[in-house]
């Protein structure tokens with residue numbers, strides 16, 4: 413990459429980050445102020461241990477509500493509103509802003525990876541897996557090699573779950589993925605609530621997520637199983653504009669783009685514009701750019717080696733709006749795989765904190 417291209421890339425990232433910070437400061441203050449008000453979703457007081465009440469609680473949870481224990485032990489179902497979900501969103505966004513001492517300055521990418529790995533276990537034939545259940549809370553799924561490092565994301569969300577105990581982990585993880593993508597300058601991603609947490613018996617077998625060392629036919633095996641097509645595979649892979657590989661997790665190393673905390677179509681432009689060569693190192697086979705700053709996985713390079721997929725890479729490289737539109741649609745589909753929504757569940761378009 414020429415020096416001018418590099419500085420253009422950095423300038424682009426800096427511009428976006430600058431714009432973000434200006435807006436984020438005021439919204440953070442607004443968030444803190446609103447934090448002083450009492451939430452309708454404050455933790456319930458657990459003042460009863462009656463089995464009957466727990467049964468009522470389970471029934472309420474199954475119906476999408478949350479059973480709130482009151483001092484008088486009168487059963488009261490808490491049904492969260494759009495505003496309650498926006499409060500969860502704001503809480504996650506606030507934590508993203510505050511906890512900026514992680515990785516490249518944001519937990520955003522690892523939250524996106526958590527939501528994707530929770531959802532990407534779906535099998536359309538058996539209708540198993542998917543974000544409904546949040547079974548990655550349990551071993552063996554949490555110990556699957558593909559999920560290495562995702563404890564950071566799950567732990568990051570624990571205080572949010574403690575503050576809003578009525579939300580299921582399965583809803584929380586996907587909502588956090590949406591929040592992270594929007595807060596990292598991505599498109600609006602409509603989100604619907606309604607996932608219920610499963611137990612350990614619902615854990616999916618190992619091997620349902622893609623193997624980064626493999627090529628296009630493997631990607632098709634994995635993503636067609638979930639119900640995606642070639643265009644959708646390419647659009648989804650654009651998430652690799654974000655974050656990085658870690659040697660202590662996947663074994664691979666480095667970021668895909670120069671702005672790993674801002675969602676752009678840079679993953680596609682770099683795939684096409686860089687000269688990618690094998691990195692000479694002790695680790696697994698991966699590719700590096702001429703400047704040895706960036707990386708691509710064999711599964712990323714497969715997208716430009718495959719005749720049917722490459723045109724989509726070219727389209728998204730040329731048109732960021734087209735990428736954002738298709739990316740939003742395919743993320744909605746991914747996060748909703750296998751979720752039994754109640755009829756009439758309306759999507760929520762969360763307001764980004766920098767809007």
Ligand code: HEM
Pocket residue numbers: 521522524525528561622623624625631648649651652654655656657658659661662663664709711
């Ligand atoms: C196409 C098949 C895919 C393969 C083979 C793949 C593989 C990988 C690997 C090996 C890592 C590095 C993990 C680490 O060492 O921390 C990674 C990270 C990541 N992946 Fe993928 N991935 C794929 C698809 C996706 C999809 C569909 C999404 C989201 C829509 C996604 C989002 C991410 C993000 C955001 C990271 C960065 C995480 C971080 O910085 O901690 N990936 N991926």
